[in-house]
Amino acid sequence: MWVLAIETSCDDTSVALVDSKGHVRHMLSANQDKVHQPFGGVVPEIAGRNHLHDLLPLINQLFSESKTNWEQVSGIAVTNRPGLVGSLIIGLVTAKTLAVAFKKPFIGVHHIEGHILSAFLSEAPLQEPLYWKEPFLALVVSGGHSHLYVVKDLKTFTCLGKTQDDAAGEAFDKFAKMMGLGYPGGVQVDRLAVKGDTKAYAFPRATIKDSEYDFSFSGLKSSAHRLIQSLPDPQAVKEDLCASYQEAIVGALLARLEKAIVELKIKKFVITGGVSANSRLRSQAQELAQKRKCEIIMPALKFCTDNAAMIGLVGALHLERGEVSPHTLAPEPRADLT
Ligand code: KG4
Ligand code: ZN
Numbered sequence: 001m002w003v004l005a006i007e008t009s010c011d012d013t014s015v016a017l018v019d020s021k022g023h024v025r026h027m028l029s030a031n032q033d034k035v036h037q038p039f040g041g042v043v044p045e046i047a048g049r050n051h052l053h054d055l056l057p058l059i060n061q062l063f064s065e066s067k068t069n070w071e072q073v074s075g076i077a078v079t080n081r082p083g084l085v086g087s088l089i090i091g092l093v094t095a096k097t098l099a100v101a102f103k104k105p106f107i108g109v110h111h112i113e114g115h116i117l118s119a120f121l122s123e124a125p126l127q128e129p130l131y132w133k134e135p136f137l138a139l140v141v142s143g144g145h146s147h148l149y150v151v152k153d154l155k156t157f158t159c160l161g162k163t164q165d166d167a168a169g170e171a172f173d174k175f176a177k178m179m180g181l182g183y184p185g186g187v188q189v190d191r192l193a194v195k196g197d198t199k200a201y202a203f204p205r206a207t208i209k210d211s212e213y214d215f216s217f218s219g220l221k222s223s224a225h226r227l228i229q230s231l232p233d234p235q236a237v238k239e240d241l242c243a244s245y246q247e248a249i250v251g252a253l254l255a256r257l258e259k260a261i262v263e264l265k266i267k268k269f270v271i272t273g274g275v276s277a278n279s280r281l282r283s284q285a286q287e288l289a290q291k292r293k294c295e296i297i298m299p300a301l302k303f304c305t306d307n308a309a310m311i312g313l314v315g316a317l318h319l320e321r322g323e324v325s326p327h328t329l330a331p332e333p334r335a336d337l338t
Helices: 033-039 044-065 085-101 111-120 168-178 185-193 218-230 234-264 279-291 308-320
Strands: 002-007 013-018 024-030 073-081 106-110 136-141 146-152 156-162 268-272 295-297
Touching (some): 013 044, 024 044, 024 308, 044 085, 085 106, 136 234, 168 185, 168 234, 185 279
Parallel strands (some): 073 106, 136 268
Antiparallel strands (some): 002 013, 136 146, 146 156
């Protein structure tokens, strides 16, 4: 049996069929990057309109391409929090309507819970699930979130620290906008940074105070702005600027993670969310895991950015525990995962 999952919390329309081990039978996504690119960021109203246009055809295509029928579906999972309210509503109303029409249970899923569990998705069938039942650390870094959690039993989430201002992905996107590199910025910075020198420019890193795991990227962003203004031709050194700026973000993220590994003596961690696609973060995280003798899982690249498969896995686990949502469930644009 498969869970049909729907994700429309921001600008990606994504649908998937997933089982409770994390096997992704099929996933389809309609990416809106090109539509939002001229604005340098997501325009909520445009995102909502595109979800409305794309969602049902995508679900039909998902069923026909994977040769699945509704009898094989055990429930419907949908992101209902947090996110852009207009975008969330499209997914939620569609899920509720399908649940009523096909008499299936449905469950509203927290988007960040999805990102955390995305580390355990697999495109190949699984004998045993990949997820850990013992406590692990989860660093979730995306366009809207930079959060560090301890995850117990796959269902208790304790937030150790979060960003005090911009999220890591936002810090990438704003820098890319300053440099005129296009949207989404993280991908462009990553691509250029490969050819640059990480030590060419010294960017400030917010210091870690004792027992604090919070992040802050606004100082870094302001300092990049000042530096770019002061350079005669920033475009001539864009590779070095990208490499140095990226290094500051990666360093800040992994410093907090390492502090948690040492202080809490937790030897397993995942790094997820759109920014976990960053090549430098991935290689430095592998080094950290080796240095601290930890087990590490980072999602395959297609599961780093927003996707429905991660929502499906969370939904499948909730449904397995008998947890369903009422048909009155509302979208929650702001919701902490606790
Ligand atoms: O998880 P996601 O798709 O959406 C949110 O929930 O926010 O994350 C999108 C973010 C964007 O800020 C984008 O610039 C960033 O992930 N991103 C990257 C890379 N790929 C995507 N940042 C750094 N390096 C990348 N390779
Ligand atoms: Zn996300």
